[in-house]
Amino acid sequence: VEAVGTVSNATLRQTGRQHEFGLKVSLLEGRATAQAVYFDIAQTNFAFPNPARATDPLAPPFAFSDLTSKGWELEFAVQALDELTIVGNVTNFRIRDPLGIRQRSAADTAWALLVRYDYRRFGWRGLSTFVGVDYLGERPGDATSGFTAASTAGNVIVNQPSFYLQ
Numbered sequence: 222v223e224a225v226g227t228v229s230n231a232t233l234r235q236t237g238r239q240h241e242f243g244l245k246v247s248l249l250e251g252r253a254t255a256q257a258v259y260f261d262i263a264q265t266n267f268a269f270p271n272p273a274r275a276t277d278p279l280a281p282p283f284a285f286s287d288l289t290s291k292g293w294e295l296e297f298a299v300q301a302l303d304e305l306t307i308v309g310n311v312t313n314f315r316i317r318d319p320l321g322i323r324q325r326s327a328a329d330t331a332w333a334l335l336v337r338y339d340y341r342r343f344g345w346r347g348l349s350t351f352v353g354v355d356y357l358g359e360r361p362g363d364a365t366s367g368f369t370a371a372s373t374a375g376n377v378i379v380n381q382p383s384f385y386l387q
Contacts, residue, residue: 235266252300261291267318288324290316304342309334320379323361326386330358359385 243258267288292314299307311332316324323329333355340348361382369378 235264237262237264239263253298255295255297257293257295259291259293261289263287263289286319288316288318290314304339306337306339307334308337322365322379323382325361325364325382328358328360330356332356359387362386 239260239262241258241260241262243256245254245256247254265287266285268283268285292312294310294312294314296310297308301307309332311330313330314327315329316327318324333353335351335353338350340350362384363382365380365382367380369380372378
């Protein structure tokens with residue numbers, strides 16, 4: 222993947238790399254399926270607010286670096302009975318900038334479970350009950366950049382998100 226953009230009359234190239242693989246199994250004559258996926262994605266020249274701008278108003282407004290994301294996901298679906306279906310997933314996802322800062326609104330973990338019961342056994346064709354629950358882990362509520370005022374040349378302290386959504 223490659224995109225070209227212009228920043229301050231200079232051409233900036235963005236390239237990306239994506240490695241992804243997965244495995245899918247089907248059991249019980251197709252009544253149960255499961256799949257596992259792993260991914261590792263990198264993007265070069267990711268634009269973020271330039272931390273140097275905090276002390277130098279003439280510094281360029283954006284700095285550029287690499288952004289990576291990697292993780293895995295497990296998904297499953299089971300038709301336990303003719304009337305009962307269970308679907309779920311679990312995700313572990315890590316997206317960080319080069320300074321190790323989490324990206325806004327990106328949770329490291331998530332999972333969901335859905336159970337469906339179909340009342341066709343009782344002659345009520347088309348009537349079903351669904352019950353579901355999902356979880357989205359802690360995620361930064363704001364985008365951060367730069368360094369704290371307490372930073373020195375020998376001890377750089379990176380700004381962290383000011384709040385997290387639960």
